[in-house]
Amino acid sequence: MYSQILTELGLSINEAKIYETLLQEKQTTVSNISKKSKIHRRNIYDSMNRLIEKGLVFQVIGNGDTLFKPVEPAKLMELVDEKRTRLEKEMPHLMREYQKHPAMEAAYIYKGIEGFKNYLRDMLSVNEDAYFIGAKGAWFDPRLQTFLDKFLIDAKKRGIKYYHLFDHEVKNMAPHVPKAVGKPFKFLPKQYSTPSMVDIFGDHVVSFTGAGITKISDDITIFVNISRPLATSYKTWFKFMWDHCPETK
Numbered sequence: 596m597y598s599q600i601l602t603e604l605g606l607s608i609n610e611a612k613i614y615e616t617l618l619q620e621k622q623t624t625v626s627n628i629s630k631k632s633k634i635h636r637r638n639i640y641d642s643m644n645r646l647i648e649k650g651l652v653f654q655v656i657g658n659g660d661t662l663f664k665p666v667e668p669a670k671l672m673e674l675v676d677e678k679r680t681r682l683e684k685e686m687p688h689l690m691r692e693y694q695k696h697p698a699m700e701a702a703y704i705y706k707g708i709e710g711f712k713n714y715l716r717d718m719l720s721v722n723e724d725a726y727f728i729g730a731k732g733a734w735f736d737p738r739l740q741t742f743l744d745k746f747l748i749d750a751k752k753r754g755i756k757y758y759h760l761f762d763h764e765v766k767n768m769a770p771h772v773p774k775a776v777g778k779p780f781k782f783l784p785k786q787y788s789t790p791s792m793v794d795i796f797g798d799h800v801v802s803f804t805g806a807g808i809t810k811i812s813d814d815i816t817i818f819v820n821i822s823r824p825l826a827t828s829y830k831t832w833f834k835f836m837w838d839h840c841p842e843t844k
Contacts, residue, residue, distance in 0.1 A: 721797035732772035
């Protein structure tokens with residue numbers, strides 16, 4: 596029942612099954628763990644030792660059979676925090692390696708929700724103001740909420756500003772979106788709404804298919820072009836559209 600999340604946290608499949616069994620049994624023997632988890636006894640001991648090293652299980656000393664007992668699940672959060680702390684310590688070094696040879700020009704594709712998150716991470720990495728054509732509030736898809744909360748905090752710390760040219764439909768279908776992102780923003784005339792979007796930031800030009808008003812399709816396709824001259828041209832076209840759209844009240 597919990598094996599998937601436990602393996603995602605770094606436990607092996609056997610470790611996850613053993614820990615889940617101990618949660619259900621409270622404390623028990625290796626023989627019973629083997630019976631309940633369908634893991635052979637000889638494979639349990641190695642996994643049990645690793646769980647003890649991780650601080651998730653401890654041995655109960657007493658008369659009779661050796662018993663094992665799980666540590667409360669809150670310990671799992673400690674493991675996550677420890678990994679995050681170690682990663683944060685190494686992050687400056689990782690970023691220096693990443694930025695040693697910045698791409699001059701490139702083109703690639705992101706797919707799906709995780710791809711959309713990667714595009715937002717790119718925006719933070721580039722750390723320049725962003726311009727949006729045909730914006731639909733796709734950031735406000737409920738599946739992005741947790742990620743978006745942190746993204747907006749990071750973007751504010753970096754001083755990134757947003758300039759939105761929203762599709763006309765956003766005004767009536769999602770009025771909370773412009774209020775949330777804040778000015779400056781404008782609305783495209785109704786006859787110029789499209790099913791696509793284009794975002795420009797730094798040397799990135801990012802176009803999308805598969806986005807709707809405050810939602811993203813599961814198979815959204817995100818086309819990323821990295822080219823400073825191309826991005827500069829798109830910013831010029833953005834300025835033309837911006838200057839010809841009416842001011843918002």
